Amino acid sequence: MAAPRILGGTCSRVSCIEDLFKEVFNCSPTHRVRAPGRVNLIGEHIDYNGLPVFPMALQRAARIVFRPRNDRIVALHSSDERFHPVEFEIGPEIERWSQGSWGNYVKAPAKELAYRFEIQRGFDGVLQSDIPVAAGLSSSSAIVNAVGLALAHLNDVLAEPGEFAGLMAEAELFVGTRGGGMDQAISLGAKDHSAAKVSFNPIRLQHVTVPDGWCFIIADSGEVAEKSGSRQAEYNLRRTKCEEALHIISTNLLEQGITEGLHESYPELCASLDTEVLLDFSENLLTASEHRCFRHVVTEAGRVEAAIERMLAADIRGFGAYMNASHDSLKTDYQVSTEALDEIVQVAREGGAVGARLTGAGFGGCVVALAERRRARDVLGALQVEYYERRGRKNRMNERLFIAVPSRGASVRVI
Numbered sequence: 001m002a003a004p005r006i007l008g009g010t011c012s013r014v015s016c017i018e019d020l021f022k023e024v025f026n027c028s029p030t031h032r033v034r035a036p037g038r039v040n041l042i043g044e045h046i047d048y049n050g051l052p053v054f055p056m057a058l059q060r061a062a063r064i065v066f067r068p069r070n071d072r073i074v075a076l077h078s079s080d081e082r083f084h085p086v087e088f089e090i091g092p093e094i095e096r097w098s099q100g101s102w103g104n105y106v107k108a109p110a111k112e113l114a115y116r117f118e119i120q121r122g123f124d125g126v127l128q129s130d131i132p133v134a135a136g137l138s139s140s141s142a143i144v145n146a147v148g149l150a151l152a153h154l155n156d157v158l159a160e161p162g163e164f165a166g167l168m169a170e171a172e173l174f175v176g177t178r179g180g181g182m183d184q185a186i187s188l189g190a191k192d193h194s195a196a197k198v199s200f201n202p203i204r205l206q207h208v209t210v211p212d213g214w215c216f217i218i219a220d221s222g223e224v225a226e227k228s229g230s231r232q233a234e235y236n237l238r239r240t241k242c243e244e245a246l247h248i249i250s251t252n253l254l255e256q257g258i259t260e261g262l263h264e265s266y267p268e269l270c271a272s273l274d275t276e277v278l279l280d281f282s283e284n285l286l287t288a289s290e291h292r293c294f295r296h297v298v299t300e301a302g303r304v305e306a307a308i309e310r311m312l313a314a315d316i317r318g319f320g321a322y323m324n325a326s327h328d329s330l331k332t333d334y335q336v337s338t339e340a341l342d343e344i345v346q347v348a349r350e351g352g353a354v355g356a357r358l359t360g361a362g363f364g365g366c367v368v369a370l371a372e373r374r375r376a377r378d379v380l381g382a383l384q385v386e387y388y389e390r391r392g393r394k395n396r397m398n399e400r401l402f403i404a405v406p407s408r409g410a411s412v413r414v415i
């Protein structure tokens with residue numbers, strides 16, 4: 001077992017992580033796994049309510065080169081020196097490190113898989129990721145999926161893709177954020193050139209080709225959205241409010257004889273009554289803040305379906321309008337936007353984007369803007385000048401501003 005040590009510098013090429021692996025472990029890696037980050041195009045804060053969402057996987061990914069071990073130890077070094085090496089023994093009773101520790105994303109899938117399958121082999125590995133951290137692009141689920149796939153591969157775990165995505169979503173709850181299953185599902189199941197409608201219970205993906213002339217641009221506000229840290233409680237609180245609202249409304253609908261059975265999920269509730277009727281009915285039953293959350297959830301569910309129709313019809317302006325409405329709802333009703341996110345959305349719209357919205361949980365992180373491909377340069381230029389340069393914000397080597405390439409999902413292979 002190699003002694004833990006910090007690796008110098010940040011490397012960005014696969015050959016580079018193989019070199020780092022040799023440096024740390026004195027031998028060559030035998031396998032490579034890649035799990036992409038994602039950008040959610042529309043459908044925010046509704047996956048944990050069981051409602052469909054519409055993300056796509058990115059060209060940016062977490063990559064691990066690894067070599068199996070004959071014991072149950074996982075030893076993982078990161079090429080990014082901000083993240084110290086982690087090492088632990090796999091088992092169903094693994095304990096969490098302190099809140100915010102990146103190693104919890106490594107332990108999470110190990111614990112979940114050990115709980116359900118016979119896991120006898122760990123690995124030595126080196127991780128490299130070019131997904132911005134705590135930016136709403138799912139850098140965390142990419143690590144969970146990559147480690148999960150590596151362990152599943154080495155231990156002959158057999159699971160259907162949807163089932164495996166569900167396991168990884170369940171696994172990530174270990175870090176303490178009560179997220180939904182969107183990130184794990186799209187990072188595992190995405191196809192090149194496509195976004196996917198992700199439905200839940202069980203997880204299913206319906207792939208939709210992104211029209212050629214459409215260009216999704218990602219811009220990082222630079223404000224850290226630390227969801228495993230200080231923002232975790234805010235995130236979880238919203239989920240609790242949604243659950244309470246569902247319970248109150250379903251119970252009252254039943255008691256007043258408006259519905260015959262109790263609706264135990266949002267999809268059932270949304271299918272049973274018109275959105276406007278639901279909103280009117282719920283207004284006097286919920287507190288003002290619960291009602292705002294509820295309104296965001298049910299209207300966002302409608303926007304997801306409508307926006308997918310617009311993409312299928314290659315109607316870029318229609319799709320962009322739903323993105324704008326989604327941002328407004330996240331800002332006003334769900335209250336997860338920030339001044340910086342609102343500002344960058346505004347700059348993108350004024351720069352020629354047909355739509356722009358925060359993506360991911362919010363509280364900071366990235367926005368996604370949609371532009372016609374021939375206008376993409378204008379939008380990128382506006383963001384660079386108006387958001388980054390004029391305000392003295394850093395965007396070194398365009399690491400904060402880039403075009404999203406709809407990419408395929410995770411894979412593991414022998415080197």
Ligand code: NG1
Pocket residue numbers: 040043044045046047048135136137138139140141172177178179180181182183227359360361362
């Ligand atoms: P981010 O903040 O982008 O990692 C989180 C959740 C998603 C979803 C979005 C909001 C996790 C792993 N991810 O994504 O499930 O709820 O917020 O739509 O918790």
